[in-house]
Amino acid sequence: ILTGRGRASVTMRNDTGGSEQFDVTLPWDMTLNGMAAGDATYISAQVISQNGGNVTCEITSRGDVIATAEARGFAKIATCSGLAE
DSSP states (O other): OEEEESEEEEEEEOTTSOEEEEEEESSBOOOOOSOOTTOEEEEEEEEOOTTOOEEEEEEEETTEEEEEEEEESTTOEEEEEEEOO
């Protein structure tokens, strides 16, 4: 889950274990269905709104928050990583 204001450039682990990169307008979220317990996951979101903005990333697994981070201002990056439960 990404919350905040503005736009962010995202790098994340996808359902097949590879990496994806794309830009989103905040807020944004995605559910990964192909993960097993113990699989590593990550998401990194860089603020790309030149007039400022902020982004908070959060990774949940089975309803539990396993990672959270926040970035404020142009080009700042929030990165979350953890293991699926």
